[in-house]
Amino acid sequence: MEIAELKRYLRMDYPMEPEEEQDLMKFYSRAKIYIKNQGVYLDEDNSDMVEQYNQSCAMLTQHWFDNRESFRIGNQSYEIPYSLDSIVRQLKYCYGGAKE
Numbered sequence: 001m002e003i004a005e006l007k008r009y010l011r012m013d014y015p016m017e018p019e020e021e022q023d024l025m026k027f028y029s030r031a032k033i034y035i036k037n038q039g040v041y042l043d044e045d046n047s048d049m050v051e052q053y054n055q056s057c058a059m060l061t062q063h064w065f066d067n068r069e070s071f072r073i074g075n076q077s078y079e080i081p082y083s084l085d086s087i088v089r090q091l092k093y094c095y096g097g098a099k100e
Contacts, residue, residue, distance in 0.1 A: 001028065001054050009058045010065075024065060031060035040091045049095040056087045 003021055006028060007013070016024070035056055036042075042053050063081060 001058065006058060006061065009055075010062045024061065027061045027064045028057060031057040031064070034060060035088060035091070038088050038092070040088060042091075043095065046095055049091060052087055052091055052095075056084055056091065059084045059087070 001009075003025055006024065007016070007021075012024075035053065040053070043049050059081065063084070
């Protein structure tokens with residue numbers, strides 16, 4: 001996913017500094033690693049799987065980008081959204097993307 005597509009998905013329609021765009025792409029790169037480490041092995045020939053994979057990486061990127069503080073005071077936490085967990089499960093089990 002390119003920076004323009006990622007920003008459009010995340011509804012970031014405001015000008016960003018180049019450093020901020022670099023940070024965003026770093027989060028996206030790390031999100032791909034995170035999804036892979038969850039046991040998802042992407043079949044690039046399966047367009048539905050690729051679409052959900054890109055969505056999950058974008059969702060995780062947004063979560064990390066919006067929650068960049070190292071800690072929070074109070075009851076709010078930085079838990080990964082349930083919808084992302086659900087998509088990762090689908091990637092692993094509905095498309096055969098889990099490595100045995």
